[in-house]
Amino acid sequence: MAETGYSATLIAPAKINLSLTVLGRRDDGFHDLISLVAFADLHDRLSVTLSETGSDQLTVAGPFAGSLDRDNLVLKAISAFRKEIGPVPPLSITLHKAIPVAAGLGGGSADAAAILRLLAREHGLTTMAPSIQAIAAGLGADIPVCLDSRCRYMRGTGTTLDPEESGFARYPALLVNPGVAVPTGAVFGALAAEQKAGRDISGPRSLAEDIVTGRNDLEAPAVAVAPEIGPVLSALSDLPGALGARLSGSGATCFALFETDSERDRAAERFRQTYPAYWLHAGALRNWEMDSLFPQTPAFSG
Structure with missing residues (x-):
């Protein structure tokens, strides 16, 4: 049974495309690419408690709160997790938005990845578990690479990930x-x-x-x-x-x-x-x- 005093903090780092090569347009209208992705010390922060209303609630604060769609990827990630994997108690989330919106930094993807990390851990799954990766890919091309926030190449539409680059330096x-x-x-x-x-x-x-x-x-x-x-x-x-x-x-x-x-x-x-x-x-x-x-x-x- 969930604790009534539950309170969690999640970090959602900004992603940086250090390189990005477009290989061509696919028959489905998307583009194949290869991109070297790293992460910054800049991040959003999510504060999570149990909802008292019986449904998920999202409040947005911070310098870029005004430009964010309230029906965003965080709530969609929770809904997708419930559908594909298992139960999640109703959550109340305050998203402190420090990453600029629609800026090439993957802020929305990072936020969705943060909540998926939490839900995966609750169900004993890793971020690289096929079921978690499938949910992430279904929500957005940048979300899979944001799940562990470490330097790697992503390919295809962005959802195919190479192993982590061990030679990455600060x-x-x-x-x-x-x-x-x-x-x-x-x-x-x-x-x-x-x-x-x-x-x-x-x-x-x-x-x-x-x-x-x-x-x-x-x-x-x-x-x-x-x-x-x-x-x-x-x-x-x-x-x-x-x-x-x-x-x-x-x-x-x-x-x-x-x-x-x-x-x-x-x-x-x-x-x-x-x-x-x-x-x-x-x-x-x-x-x-x-x-x-x-x-x-x-x-x-x-």
């Missing part, structure tokens, strides 16, 4: 968003998909090279949809110490990586002077340990 990172909405559909619409079929994916051959010099095939179409992205990429590339700059996913968040925290911090201050109104996060890429994604999280019962 990188200081500067994330910038110019505050424009960039719908993913519009970016893929601007992509000349017919020219991508059978795309040669030759390029960086090592993990370190792909992290620093990889490419994003959605960058040019995203700039066409939202021209504000172009100057951000140029400004980031020109910052002293920046190891290049790219777009994450379909945007509009851009990032630059650095070798040291001090280089990143100096670059952040310089960027703020030029674009004081833009959202900026000076942090780092990291591989999250599973325990760190579950702070203060007891079991539902016992």
Whole structure:
């Protein structure tokens, strides 16, 4: 029986597409791709208690709460879990939204993955269990890779995952968003998909090279949809110490990586002077340990 005083905290890290190659358009209208995905120290936070109303409740707070659809992936993930795996008591969830919405950082996917991690643990399942992966893939292409928040390649429509990249190292990172909405559909619409079929994916051959010099095939179409992205990429590339700059996913968040925290911090201050109104996060890429994604999280019962 569930504890009446139950209270849990879940961490939902932002994902970064360090590289993204579009291989071609499929017959079903989706695109095959290969993307190296890592995760930032930036994260949403979910506070979970047992609902007193007999139904699931979701409250959204934080700096990006106003732009989030209340009928979001968190509630859909709970419903899908009940249908496919087993019972879940009615939950009351407060989502503190710190990741910009529709920004190429997978915030909604990260939130859904966080609640699936909790429900999987309650039923004695791992995040890589086929049933959990199937639910995640059915909800959204980025959700499977967000389940364990560790660096790996994803392929196909995004739901086929390579083994974790053991050679991943922490990188200081500067994330910038110019505050424009960039719908993913519009970016893929601007992509000349017919020219991508059978795309040669030759390029960086090592993990370190792909992290620093990889490419994003959605960058040019995203700039066409939202021209504000172009100057951000140029400004980031020109910052002293920046190891290049790219777009994450379909945007509009851009990032630059650095070798040291001090280089990143100096670059952040310089960027703020030029674009004081833009959202900026000076942090780092990291591989999250599973325990760190579950702070203060007891079991539902016992």
